[in-house]
Amino acid sequence: MHSALFLIEFGAIILGLGLLGRFAGRFRFSPIPLYxxxxxxxxxGGLLPLGASEEFVAIGAEIGVILLLLMLGLEYTASDLVSNLKTQYPAGLVDFGLNALPGALAALLLGWGPVAAVVLAGVTWVSSSGVIAKVLGDLGRVGNRETPVILSVLVLEDLAMAVYLPIITALLAGVSLAAASYTLAIALGVAGLVLFVALRYGRVISRFVSSDDPEKLLLVVLGLTLLVAGIAQQLQVSAAVGAFLVGIALSGEVAEGTHTLLSPLRDLFAAVFFVFFGLHTDPASIPPVLLPALVLAVATALTKIATGYWAAKRAGVGVKGRWRAGGTLVARGEFSIVIAGLAVTAGVEPSLGPLATAYVLILVIVGPLTARYTQPIAGFFIKRRQGGGGDAGGSPSASAAARTKAEAPGRAETADAHVQP
Incomplete structure (x- = not known):
């Protein structure tokens, strides 16, 4: 009976997701908010609570995040990763300053104390790698010029979590400085080791994994990814970072074959991940904290857009790509919930959990929309402002002359030199 109920529940979920995905595809927007x-x-607290299939959905959600990050890693080589991290680390500092401080200030203004401030700073700081990976795939932007900038920011955040999570765990548990330092050293060592192996022995790993039989290739790559992700998580490093670095280590025909084989599995389990996120949100807990969550969401959505714009501009990306980068980084997700969950378990502040949930839910729904529409909206207002400036300046011919000057600065500067006294 239990088995039959599980099949019915899980089958209904998958069927519903397929229909929602089809609906979203018809109107050309990401299905994540619907999931x-x-x-x-x-x-x-929802309309039809699940029972038998909830544990399986939880496991599927973890696999979904791991596959999303593995597939992103397959798009880039280890040398690309190191080069981007070397050039983009200032963006990581800007990201921390612009997005962690609003959370810390909000906690202090609410009177929650310094420990809660450190927790809420982490909640507002880190973007959702899982959501953003899905959005980049849905919008066909994986090969865009701004995408390496986005990935650099995400990887810097995920690697920073290897430092942040042990620190916050120690603060919440009230352990000694020595114990906290030991945990932190292990986390950093594991992250560095995985990155070193990916860089130095990537070709060896690719040869080991390579197979002409799709079945064997699928089993070896999937098994290796889950194994590395599990070990990384057990040692206080993000499972997502482990999966991403496995993808980085694979190259050539292996990467291409793996991408083809795992794409359907990624889409299935990614959808399950977003459903699982909603499953653990009690709708009744949201209204009391909706206003502060909404204010915080608006503020940090703007700071994320500013972060992405600045990082992309620094990398030499065009104006449209800068706005796309900023809009894509808005979504928060899995890390924010994990951080808030640690605080709730430790009993730091009862309202912190519902506030973080409402905040993440708002931005995980808004994030795919900002990724899609930030650049067109920004372009509209820029054009309108430029048009208004031309009208204010007088005749249409003056506006046309200004455009000609902008398009041909060399000729315009020469002309200006002739008319100046």
Whole structure:
């Protein structure tokens, strides 16, 4: 009976996700917000709470994040990663300053104390690698020039979590400085080791994994990815970072074959991840904290857009790509919930959990929309402002002359030199 109920529940979820994905595809927008709303409907306090299949959905959600980051890693080589990290580390510092401080200030203004401030700073700081990976694939932007900048920011955040999570765990548990330092050293050592292996022995790993039989290739790559991700997580490093570095280590025909084989599995389990996120959100807990969560969401959405714009501009990306980079980074997700969950378990502040959930839910729904529409909206207002400036300046011919000057600065400067006294 339990088995039959599980099949019915899980089958209904998958069928519903397929229909929602088809609906979103018809109107050309990301299905992620619909998946989240479906999770709310099936979760605690929703219209039809699940029972038998919830544990399987939780495991599927973890696999979904791992596959999303593995597939992103397959798009880039280890040398690309190191080069981007070397050039983009200032963007990581800007990202921390612009996005962690609003969370810390909000906690202090609410009177929650310094430990809660450190926790909420982490919640507002880190973007969702899982959501953003899905959005980049949905919008066909994996090969865009701004995408390496986005990935550099995400990887810097994920690697920073290898430092942040042990620190916050120690603060919440009240352990000694020595114990906290030991945990932190292990986390940093594991992250560095995995990165070193990916860089130095990537070709050896690719040869080991390579196979002409798709079945064997699928099993070896999937098994290796889950194994590395699990070991990384056990040693206080993000499972997502482990999966991403496995993807980085694979190259050539192996990477191409793996991408083809795992794409359907990635899409399936990624959808399950977003449903699972909604399942663990009680709709009744959201209204009391909705206003502060909304204010914080608006503020940090703007700071993320500013972060992405600045990072892309620094990398020499065009104006449109800068706005796309900023809009894509808005979504928060899995790390924010993990951080808030640690604080709730430790009993730091009862309202912190619902506030973080409402905040993440807002931005995980808004994030795919800002990724899609930030650049067109910014372009509209820029054009309108430029048009208004031309009208204010007088005749249409003056506006046309200004455009000609902008398009041909060399000729314009020469002309200006002739008319100046």
């Amino acid at each position: 989240l709303l479906a999770g709310l409907a099936f979760g605690e």
